Amino acid sequence: MSSALTRVAYAYDRLRAYPPEVAGRIATAMGSALQVRGEEPMLLELGVGTGRIALPLIARGYRYIALDVNxxxxxxxxxxxAGVMRKVRLLQADARAIPLPEESVHGVIVVHLWHLLPDWPKALAEALRVLKPGGVLLEGWDQVEAEPECRLQERWRALVEAEGVEVERGRHRRRLAEVEEALKRLGLKPKTRQVVAWREERTLREALEALQDRLYSFTQAVPEEVHAQVMPRLWAWAEGEFGGLDQSFRVEKSFYLRTSRLG
Structure with a gap:
C-alpha cells in the first residue's frame, strides 16, 4: 500500500468527519428506515471510506459489510x-461488481459515491441486486455553505483552467438527480428528507489542506502535475487575500437522506 494513499486516507478521516452528535443523528435515521422484523439486520455500505457513516451504526450493534476499493x-x-469488529466484515471490492449473493442484505448505504463512478448504473443495479425484498437503499449527502471556502475553490479552479485544464463542478448534484430518475423508472418511490443541520468552524489552512490532498471529487480529474503547479500559487494567494491562514470561518452544513424500499 503506497504512503500517498495512506496519507490521503488519514487526511480524509480528519477533514471530512462528522461531529459525534451529527453522526449519531444520521445513524438513528438510517436505523429507523430499516424496519426489519424477525431477524438481525445486515447492512452493506458502498464506498465506506474511513467509516464516518459506518462507525456509529457498528457501535449500535448492526452487522455491517464495509466495502471500498481503496x-x-x-x-x-x-x-x-478494532474494538467492535465482531460483526464487521471489511470487503475490498468495486461497487460495480459486489461479491455477495442476491438478496443478502437488508440495507445498502451509499453516501457521496455515485458521482465518482462514470458507469454508476452498474453500481445501482448491484446495490438493488443484493437487497432483500423489503430492503432499503439509503443514499446520503451533505450540503455545505461556506463563503471563504467557495472563494478558495473558485480560485483553485481559475488557476487550473489558466493552465488549459477544464474543471467540472456540480457533478454530484446532477448525479443525484439522475439516480433518482433511474429509481423512479424502476418503479421505486424515493423519499428525501433533511436529517440534521449544524455549524462547524474551519480554518483557512484546513480548507487549503483539503484541496492540497484532493479530497473533493472535482479535483481528481486534474493531472497531478497541473495540481502541483497551482497549489503553491493558491497558498500564496490565500495568505495575501485573507491574511493569517489559521483564522477560522463558519461552515453551515446539513445532511440529507433518500430512502427507496424494494417491494
Whole structure:
C-alpha cells in the first residue's frame, strides 16, 4: 500500500468527519428506515471510506459489510473499529461488481459515491441486486455553505483552467438527480428528507489542506502535475487575500437522506 494513499486516507478521516452528535443523528435515521422484523439486520455500505457513516451504526450493534476499493481507507477503518469488529466484515471490492449473493442484505448505504463512478448504473443495479425484498437503499449527502471556502475553490479552479485544464463542478448534484430518475423508472418511490443541520468552524489552512490532498471529487480529474503547479500559487494567494491562514470561518452544513424500499 503506497504512503500517498495512506496519507490521503488519514487526511480524509480528519477533514471530512462528522461531529459525534451529527453522526449519531444520521445513524438513528438510517436505523429507523430499516424496519426489519424477525431477524438481525445486515447492512452493506458502498464506498465506506474511513467509516464516518459506518462507525456509529457498528457501535449500535448492526452487522455491517464495509466495502471500498481503496485498501488505505479500509485500513484506517479497521484500526478505528478494532474494538467492535465482531460483526464487521471489511470487503475490498468495486461497487460495480459486489461479491455477495442476491438478496443478502437488508440495507445498502451509499453516501457521496455515485458521482465518482462514470458507469454508476452498474453500481445501482448491484446495490438493488443484493437487497432483500423489503430492503432499503439509503443514499446520503451533505450540503455545505461556506463563503471563504467557495472563494478558495473558485480560485483553485481559475488557476487550473489558466493552465488549459477544464474543471467540472456540480457533478454530484446532477448525479443525484439522475439516480433518482433511474429509481423512479424502476418503479421505486424515493423519499428525501433533511436529517440534521449544524455549524462547524474551519480554518483557512484546513480548507487549503483539503484541496492540497484532493479530497473533493472535482479535483481528481486534474493531472497531478497541473495540481502541483497551482497549489503553491493558491497558498500564496490565500495568505495575501485573507491574511493569517489559521483564522477560522463558519461552515453551515446539513445532511440529507433518500430512502427507496424494494417491494
Amino acid at each position: 485498501p488505505a481507507m479500509l485500513e484506517v477503518l479497521r484500526q478505528k473499529a
